[in-house]
Amino acid sequence: MRKIIHIDMDCFYAAIEERDEPSLRGKPVAVAGKDRRSVLTTANYEARKYGCRSAMPVFKALELCPHLVLVPVRFDHYRAVSAQLRAIFGRFTGLIEPLSLDEAFLDVSELQSAASSVAREIRAQISEETRLTASAGISSNKMIAKIASDWRKPNGQFEVKPEQIPAFIAALPVGRLWGVGRKMSEKLAALGVATCAELQHFDQIELSRRFGKWGLELWELCRGIDERPVTPDRTRKSLSSEMTFAENIRVLPALVGPMRGMLEGLAEDLAAHHADRVIRALVVKLKFADFERTTAERAWPMLEPAVFEDLLAEAWKRGHDRAVRLLGVGVRFEDPQEQQQLEFFGDRAD
Numbered sequence: 001m002r003k004i005i006h007i008d009m010d011c012f013y014a015a016i017e018e019r020d021e022p023s024l025r026g027k028p029v030a031v032a033g034k035d036r037r038s039v040l041t042t043a044n045y046e047a048r049k050y051g052c053r054s055a056m057p058v059f060k061a062l063e064l065c066p067h068l069v070l071v072p073v074r075f076d077h078y079r080a081v082s083a084q085l086r087a088i089f090g091r092f093t094g095l096i097e098p099l100s101l102d103e104a105f106l107d108v109s110e111l112q113s114a115a116s117s118v119a120r121e122i123r124a125q126i127s128e129e130t131r132l133t134a135s136a137g138i139s140s141n142k143m144i145a146k147i148a149s150d151w152r153k154p155n156g157q158f159e160v161k162p163e164q165i166p167a168f169i170a171a172l173p174v175g176r177l178w179g180v181g182r183k184m185s186e187k188l189a190a191l192g193v194a195t196c197a198e199l200q201h202f203d204q205i206e207l208s209r210r211f212g213k214w215g216l217e218l219w220e221l222c223r224g225i226d227e228r229p230v231t232p233d234r235t236r237k238s239l240s241s242e243m244t245f246a247e248n249i250r251v252l253p254a255l256v257g258p259m260r261g262m263l264e265g266l267a268e269d270l271a272a273h274h275a276d277r278v279i280r281a282l283v284v285k286l287k288f289a290d291f292e293r294t295t296a297e298r299a300w301p302m303l304e305p306a307v308f309e310d311l312l313a314e315a316w317k318r319g320h321d322r323a324v325r326l327l328g329v330g331v332r333f334e335d336p337q338e339q340q341q342l343e344f345f346g347d348r349a350d
Contacts, residue, residue: 001162003115004230005106006137006145007089007122010154012102013078014044017071019131029069032058038257041073045154053246055258075265081130088125092118097230100242101265103149105142107230116159123157139165141226147176169224170197177221179214181325182248183289196222214291239274240283240330241266248289248323252316255327259284259312260305262329267303270331278334279303284311285328286319294318303331 009015013031018024028047030040040061043052050065061068082101089096095107108118119136126134133155137148140162151158160168173195175185191210193199199222207215220226241262249255270277282304283297296311296318308329316324 001109002107002140003109003111003118004139004142004145005108005115005119005122006142006149007085007104007106007119007126008135008137008146008149008153009085009102009126010133010135011042011044012081012132013042013073014047014071015132016074016078016081018044021071024069024071027069028052028065028067029071030058030061031073032061032070033073033257033261038261039254041258041261055243055245055247055249057254057257073261073264075261076268079265079268081132084130085126085134088122088129091125092122095230095232097232105145105230116157119157119159123155141224142228142230143178143221143226144168144224146178147172165224169222170195170200172196174199174222177218179217179221179291181289181291184291237335238283238330238332239266239269240285240328241269242285242326242328244287244326245324248325249327250323252313255312255316255324256309258327259308259329262327263303263305263308266329266331270303274333279331280334281332282307282311283328283330283332284308284315285326285330286312286315286324287326287328288319288322289325290322291325292322297332 014029017029017031028044028050030043030047030052032038032040038058040052040054040056040058042054047065047068052061052065052068058070078101089104089106092111093106093108097105108115111118115138119138123134123136126132135149135153135155136157137145137151138157138159139145139148144160144165148158148160174180174188174193188199199218204216204219207219211218243258243262279301280299281297282300283295285293285295287293294315296315298307298311300307
């Protein structure tokens with residue numbers, strides 16, 4: 001039986017700032033850019049009580065919470081702490097799939113200890129060594145583990161055992177499933193579907209007829225079926241960063257601020273971990289409110305913010321005024337083996 005743990009740090013960026021500056025504790029805190037036109041990268045739980053959320057424009061957050069404390073982004077520092085977390089995970093398993101700086105899947109199936117005990121020990125070591133808190137979800141597959149990690153936030157954990165999955169998933173609102181956002185929830189609500197149990201009444205043929213290939217995925221998801229393995233880092237073909245917005249973004253300028261922040265982090269990651277790789281192309285990805293995706297790409301040998309902004313505008317136009325729920329930026333690398341072959345053949349005499 002697989003034993004999957006999803007570790008999710010609690011308000012990671014804001015928590016680091018509170019840890020480093022104790023005077024911030026108990027106050028509504030958000031990490032954001034330097035001007036009112038930028039957006040929040042994250043907000044702590046105190047700020048969330050006022051409605052402040054990640055990707056919200058700073059001016060709107062200040063309207064909701066005039067005494068909000070704004071702290072500048074320090075991606076280099078957050079990445080250093082993330083490396084500490086990765087080192088802790090590595091003490092327990094090599095099967096680690098990072099999702100972002102502050103969350104990861106771990107496959108601990110080979111350990112004799114119960115997964116819940118392993119998760120508890122990981123969280124204890126995180127607390128002791130970083131003075132930060134983490135929440136954990138435990139189950140036999142990635143989707144259920146990820147959902148479960150939200151159950152006892154902050155600083156808690158929740159396990160869904162295999163025999164509990166049918167009852168657990170049946171009671172969930174369909175909006176808790178991966179890939180089901182507001183628009184899809186509305187489409188399902190029009191069919192009289194609010195929970196996974198209600199969605200289970202539709203067979204594969206009907207869901208496929210209504211939603212295409214996505215319908216077949218829905219049939220599995222609403223039953224708690226997820227066979228994807230935890231995939232550790234391999235030789236990267238690309239490097240990217242994605243942000244899913246708490247509220248859909250409806251105007252192009254509101255995407256520029258978050259993208260610039262993501263590019264700063266991407267540049268730091270490239271310099272720290274992939275300085276020897278050759279960049280082949282730059283990429284911008286958008287996922288719209290209806291879950292359709294588009295990717296704009298251009299062959300370019302270096303990180304160039306102006307090129308990314310051009311690609312963002314190109315991808316935005318394809319949406320025809322649809323709101324955006326996810327923004328991704330990244331680079332594609334030259335294949336090292338192909339590069340070696342090209343260099344080898346280039347040196348041969350005809």
